[in-house]
Amino acid sequence: MSQQAFLRDAMRRMNFTRDTLAQRIGITRRALDSWLLPDESAETRKMPDIAQRFVLEILKSAPSYTQSVDSVRPGNGELAHHLLSVDGYTRDSVEALLRVADIMQPIARRQKTTRVLEGAVLANLFFEASTRTRLSFSSAFARLGGSVCDTTGFTFSSMAKGESIADTSRVISGYADAIVVRHPELGAVAEFARATHVPVINAGDGPGEHPSQALLDLYTIQREFSRVDKLIDGAHIVFVGDLKYGRTVHSLSKLLALYRNLRFTLISPQSLMLPQHLVESLAQKGHHIEQTHDLQSGLKGADVVYATRIQKERFAQEETLEAYSADFQVNQALINATCAAHTLIMHPLPRDSRPGANDLSIDLNHDPRLAIFKQTDNGIAVRMAIFATLLGVEDQVQYSLREVGWRVPVYLGAEDEVPYGDQ
Template identity: 45%
Template sequence: MASWKGRDILSIRDFSRGDIEVVLKYARKLAPVAEGQKSSRSLEGKVLATLFFEPSTRTRLSFHSAMIRLGGQVLGFSNVEGTSVQKGETLADTVRMVEGYADAIVLRHPHEGAAVLAAEFTERPVINAGDGAGQHPTQTLQDLYTIWDEKGKIDGQGIALVGDLKYGRTVHSLAYALAQFGVSLTLVSPPGLEMPWEIVDELKRAGTQVATTHRLDDVVATADVLYVTRIQRERFPDPQEYERVAGSYRVDLPLLREAKKDLIVMHPLPRVTEVDPAVDRTAHAKYFRQAFNAVPVRMALLEMVLGVGG
């Protein structure tokens, strides 16, 4: 991206490797502010609108935290109840109305393509905070930041993506982004929930080493990063089958005995049973740090698109 000021953050696929690196380095500079160790007024006088057409507490709160820590103000809604959307207002109209009240817009919407549409109707920068099964670029950046921050670099890492790789939006976006770095990817999923072939094909064409397996045991000894995702109950018609499958993708202490000492375990949260709480006490557990990392990454993006700091 040539200039960041006023840019929309719509899809991780709009980010070159260079763009990603700029964001990661910028986020690291802001981490002490995110942690409350330093204070900043860089966004004083700026207003961020967070329009959440469906609830997503974690995403909304981390944007609020990022804005408030930088001295800015936040307005918006956390679901459509009681808003003019319920009266049938179009997204295009909502965005044009909000444009008059805020300097940047964060949008969460249940329909794919909503952020692209919103960006067409406003001059203000639009940040996509998840559009249906589509894109959630700031989540991907926070995942990349976590790997980079914990391991010192992304290149050369052995990264295993574990769980529902078929429907998981998070892992699709992350896989695309990782393809820009020289990682070796192992895709670990139950039969029937494998990564869509067109994504695997694209990763390979981008030069990424990709291996696939159905067994978590196969990867735990060699991986540098285990990125674990939830296997949703509703994907299985038979509850017993779900229990059996979910059980075989659980990360617990016996499994981690085989792991490298510096293996990190990540999870976009919320988790159900896929990471045993006993793992929380080990040095492998980085998922809460990963959740925190949303704040410096979103701070960096807010400063960049609002054209302050630098």
Template identity: 55%
Template sequence: MTDFTGNHILSVNQLDRDAIAKIFETANMMLPYAQRKKRTHVLDGAILGNMFFEASTRTRVSFGSAFNLLGGFVRETTGMSSSALAKGESLYDTARVLSSYADVIAMRHPQSGSVKEFSEGSMVPVINGGDGANEHPTQALLDLYTIEKELTASLQTIDKMHIAMVGDLKHGRTVHSLSKLLAQYKNITFSLISPKALAMPDEIVSVLENAGHKVIITDSIEGNVDADILYLTRIQEERFTSQEEADLYRGQFRLNQQIYTKHCKSNTVIMHPLPRDSRSDANELDTDLNLNPNLAIFRQVENGVLIRMALFALTLGVSDQVSKHESDVHWFSRK
């Protein structure tokens, strides 16, 4: 993709290294606005249709905040039951109607391929906020952006790094999309750690191996998390046929400071797409890591706003006009 203006963002497969670099360059430009050091009104009058037909907190609010920070307005639809889809309306018809009310749409849906189907009826750009167990391109972009920033701080690069992905790799759309992006880099070692029944799909493993990367598939943390990046995921219980089936795997992989000290490098970066399951029977990422400087989960959240601001600016064709519409912040801003 060389020109983002007016185009949908549905899959990481659309993005080559040049496109990724353009998104990251634009995200860097958004920092003073995301940090409330400046305001921009570049999207004054524009409307985002924030359509989330599956439960979401961070992604939904992040999309909305990103659009507001560019000066635009947000209209939300949450939950299937509150939409005309519950009355039998097709995704195509819903898209034709709602795209007439908005300038861009961010959409999440529980069924794989649904966002693409919706986009075929939309008259405005559609950005995929997650479609079932399929893809989550904006999460993958913010994860990659975080990885690049974290490694740069320690004078490392994505090329030749070691990343360990842990947890529900079968249903975790974040690791699927991130793996596809990372496949474009060079000589990466992937440690894929999960219960055998929740292993990374074969097609994703093939993408990595065909790109020349080293792939280690295991069900053991011990000896496999001395990585540059440690990316944990929760058990995606909403993807299982029953709660009882999901419960079989809850709590199998946990990380706390003691385990980190024993098995990880002193500078291993800890990442997680959130929410982390802090219930006692899961507790995949212990709160005793909160003071660990290598815990990057909240930096990921902040980077998500930057990436989504960048995507809005690029798809609406205003990335070169942002600073021309800026003004000072007059209210108390966070430290």
């Protein structure tokens, strides 16, 4: 494990901020920050052996998040080897998966390469439109050395000829070692999973869940909070937009509920409020819930603003967009007026940038608080961790790493704030 991954894991297991850890082991925050840089960074410094031993001593009395493969895999009963929902996760098992994602970071950053899934085949079955999720899963599997087969839409599927989900699943299981499914109907992905023992990953089932998106969102929050010395416990999370059909919000709220004493502000039109069973579940876990239609007042004091696109493709015939006015658009002027310098602005993407869409505004593109591309970048490491865990190779990765043989970009985008791979 890299020095950076070791220290991040230690802070998660002890629930320490950077300042707390630095104080506990008797060093400056600046020294700790230099130890937490990636190995390839010119500014990184090697942690002294005595400091590592001290951290290990502290860890002995902390709750252990290092678990077996089976305990990391979410699910219930016969579905335990699939990823269908976040419901099967505990805080311990989430932390264990994020530890694996840390190990994957040098590969996701294109600094290292591995072949632990060489010979394995992934079937990407997307019966609903997708760009980033489909390509993210494909890239993650390929970066572990596997091969990918894609199919998109019902038109090019045997299901258009009347084949059942169970038959399709069983047939694909003979071709592939893992299956990623996106389907417009709630429960359809679980039906795929019931027909096979090959790992099935839910990439979105109608208005249901999107577990891998929630995991990468949680991972992003955790990493970005670490930069500003914050913990998720006690944070103020604001969800904005279509909370009724936004499956990313459904899954992320369940994962965040595993933490302590959170404040949730839910901002949406009356017709698009978070389903009541999710509101009640958050309240039962001891979190403070506020529901409002006033965006300006709801954003005040937010640590995270998570905006969502209106899922109009899921609207019933009688539902309209009339209630979703410009009053619900998250833009630069509003963020400047209501949010702090540390506020994290997130969106699961795609965002609708067309005039009148009232989605997350593009005038925030230069704001350092915007984390949407950090989310997509982190998605590769998290989905690699999911594949490695479900296929049982997560312990092999750190011993199989090799240097890449191609030129690696310093910046991924023309407007990236920091060099790719920094912290």
